[in-house]
Amino acid sequence: MDWYPLWNSLRIAAISSVLVFFSGIFAAYYVAKLPRAIKGVLDVVLTLPMVLPPTVVGYFLLLLFGVNRPLGILLGQIGIRFVMTWYGGILTAAVVAFPLMYRTARGAFESFDNTLAYSGQTLGLSNTYIFWRIRMPYCRQGILAGTVLAFARALGEYGATSMLIGYTPGKTATISTAVYQYWRTNDEQSAFLWVMINLAISAVVLLAVNMLEKKNGRKGARR
Amino acid sequence: MSLVVDIQKDFGGFRLNVQFEAQEGIMGILGASGCGKSMTLRCIAGVEKPDAGRIVLDGRTLYDSARRINVKPQERQVGYLFQNYALFPNMTVRQNILCGMRRLKDKADRERLLCEQLELMQLSGLEKHYPAQLSGGQQQRVALARILVSRPKLLMLDEPFSALDSHLREKLLVEMKETLRRYGGVSLVVTHNRDEAYDLCSSIALMETGRVHTHKPTKQLFADPGTVVGAMMTGCKNIAPARCVGEYEAEVPDWGITLRTARPVGENLKAVGIRAHYFGPNSRQNSFGVRIIDVVEEPFADIIRFRYENQAPGTEDLWWRTAKQNRPPKEAWGAYTLGISPVNILTLYDPGEEPEAGQEEGTAG
Numbered sequence: 001m002d003w004y005p006l007w008n009s010l011r012i013a014a015i016s017s018v019l020v021f022f023s024g025i026f027a028a029y030y031v032a033k034l035p036r037a038i039k040g041v042l043d044v045v046l047t048l049p050m051v052l053p054p055t056v057v058g059y060f061l062l063l064l065f066g067v068n069r070p071l072g073i074l075l076g077q078i079g080i081r082f083v084m085t086w087y088g089g090i091l092t093a094a095v096v097a098f099p100l101m102y103r104t105a106r107g108a109f110e111s112f113d114n115t116l117a118y119s120g121q122t123l124g125l126s127n128t129y130i131f132w133r134i135r136m137p138y139c140r141q142g143i144l145a146g147t148v149l150a151f152a153r154a155l156g157e158y159g160a161t162s163m164l165i166g167y168t169p170g171k172t173a174t175i176s177t178a179v180y181q182y183w184r185t186n187d188e189q190s191a192f193l194w195v196m197i198n199l200a201i202s203a204v205v206l207l208a209v210n211m212l213e214k215k216n217g218r219k220g221a222r223r
Numbered sequence: 224m225s226l227v228v229d230i231q232k233d234f235g236g237f238r239l240n241v242q243f244e245a246q247e248g249i250m251g252i253l254g255a256s257g258c259g260k261s262m263t264l265r266c267i268a269g270v271e272k273p274d275a276g277r278i279v280l281d282g283r284t285l286y287d288s289a290r291r292i293n294v295k296p297q298e299r300q301v302g303y304l305f306q307n308y309a310l311f312p313n314m315t316v317r318q319n320i321l322c323g324m325r326r327l328k329d330k331a332d333r334e335r336l337l338c339e340q341l342e343l344m345q346l347s348g349l350e351k352h353y354p355a356q357l358s359g360g361q362q363q364r365v366a367l368a369r370i371l372v373s374r375p376k377l378l379m380l381d382e383p384f385s386a387l388d389s390h391l392r393e394k395l396l397v398e399m400k401e402t403l404r405r406y407g408g409v410s411l412v413v414t415h416n417r418d419e420a421y422d423l424c425s426s427i428a429l430m431e432t433g434r435v436h437t438h439k440p441t442k443q444l445f446a447d448p449g450t451v452v453g454a455m456m457t458g459c460k461n462i463a464p465a466r467c468v469g470e471y472e473a474e475v476p477d478w479g480i481t482l483r484t485a486r487p488v489g490e491n492l493k494a495v496g497i498r499a500h501y502f503g504p505n506s507r508q509n510s511f512g513v514r515i516i517d518v519v520e521e522p523f524a525d526i527i528r529f530r531y532e533n534q535a536p537g538t539e540d541l542w543w544r545t546a547k548q549n550r551p552p553k554e555a556w557g558a559y560t561l562g563i564s565p566v567n568i569l570t571l572y573d574p575g576e577e578p579e580a581g582q583e584e585g586t587a588g
Contacts, residue, residue: 113307118265118268123322125297
């Protein structure tokens with residue numbers, strides 16, 4: 001049995017989650033501070049990948065990064081090619097999962113009690129310290145929820161991924177593209193196996209989140 | 224030790240325009256909610272930027288729009304006690320207080336200061352507790368301890384007692400006075416509660432719609448508020464327009480009477496005020512016939528609402544606050560007599576037009 005799709009899916013989901021975690025948080029933090037008009041426009045742009053069909057997202061990514069497109073040619077010169085490579089999957093998963101992280105983090109930041117930041121500043125705490133040690137812990141639940149959603153979405157990403165990196169066994173195959181391929185080629189048994197594997201991963205992730213939440217809850221300290 | 228504030232900030236529709244100076248001791252800023260008190264504190268702390276003006280603390284310029292100086296809040300050394308205390312919920316009491324001493328490099332020094340402050344604030348044994356596990360009073364003490372260990376040059380308290388139950392309030396007021404006395408520097412206390420302000424502050428600035436009207440020593444302000452706003456904010460219940468009809472005489476058309484005053488009456492007199500507890504049935508001066516309307520009972524006093532015999536229709540009833548045993552019998556309600564000593568007539572003017580004579584009473588606080 002070829003375990004490559006499992007390994008490939010996990011690394012794509014993990015790496016894109018990390019990218020989305022940081023970019024989503026920082027986008028949320030800075031967009032929340034912008035004037036209303038710019039905020040509205042940016043909000044639409046940053047949320048769009050969530051509401052567009054993934055195939056449309058894939059189409060746009062091909063337009064941008066296709067091997068014959070300016071950006072694709074430019075990146076090709078330094079040896080980076082997103083089309084038909086496994087790390088192209090990171091790009092598609094990140095783009096599609098980004099809005100989930102961005103929106104949940106923004107919601108969390110907006111509920112933050114700003115007097116906490118102000119009092120930190122008057123006490124002489126640096127803004128970096130306030131961000132990581134006060135704002136982030138305060139918004140922990142929203143951030144955690146966003147991360148889980150983003151990871152789950154990245155793991156299950158199919159449409160844009162199949163457009164950009166296709167399905168090459170042992171090279172670009174992921175769990176979701178494998179399920180479709182096995183089903184299409186009447187290999188129902190393999191398709192079922194991969195469905196079960198996907199289910200198991202999702203269940204483990206959710207369980208882990210619940211346990212983490214409980215542990216944090218026991219530490220007391222909620223207002 | 225002194226603080227000079229002169230700032231303007233436009234919020235469209237609302238304009239903050241504040242000037243005052245504070246010396247060592249406790250200064251109160253008294254005003255209704257929404258008058259710009261908290262915004263003034265935020266500007267001084269540096270978490271909000273004024274449009275123009277100047278803030279100088281102990282000779283050090285914190286903000287000056289003309290010279291483009293705007294010191295970061297982290298470097299202003301201004302302690303700010305927020306209304307909700309703003310304790311970090313994810314940190315223990317110990318970690319919260321340590322946050323105030325991150326400038327202090329020596330670990331032993333930090334520990335010593337921490338222990339000292341825990342002791343002073345009666346927080347020993349609570350080091351490992353989270354803010355949510357503390358009572359309101361304890362939270363306030365932690366927040367104060369956290370500020371005091373940061374050695375601020377100025378201490379600002381925003382409605383320090385509003386989040387507390389009333390029975391805790393008086394106890395904490397006494398504690399707070401002690402803490403502020405120990406601190407010794409300039410303190411600003413923002414409040415809308417005149418009793419708190421009276422007890423705590425050596426001088427009080429009255430604030431209304433973004434401006435500071437009057438800044439006087441506390442006792443003097445309550446004895447002679449000078450303006451209608453001042454009289455209202457210091458709790459005067461009976462205020463009516465009046466005009467000058469003699470050196471010591473003011474006519475009050477709404478009440479249909481002419482009052483003798485102890486203070487000389489200025490030509491530009493706008494109104495008179497009489498505090499509710501200064502009326503007396505046996506007072507022979509300024510004695511007029513009244514009709515009693517009804518009685519509002521308080522636990523330990525009565526508020527008796529009445530009208531003067533010749534009072535203009537449509538004007539508000541007057542309030543007389545008196546001990547329960549002084550309540551007139553019901554059959555006397557139709558024709559009763561009340562007087563006021565001329566010393567207790569407050570003469571009120573437009574802001575900025577009060578005669579200087581009010582200053583002579585001088586030292587209070």
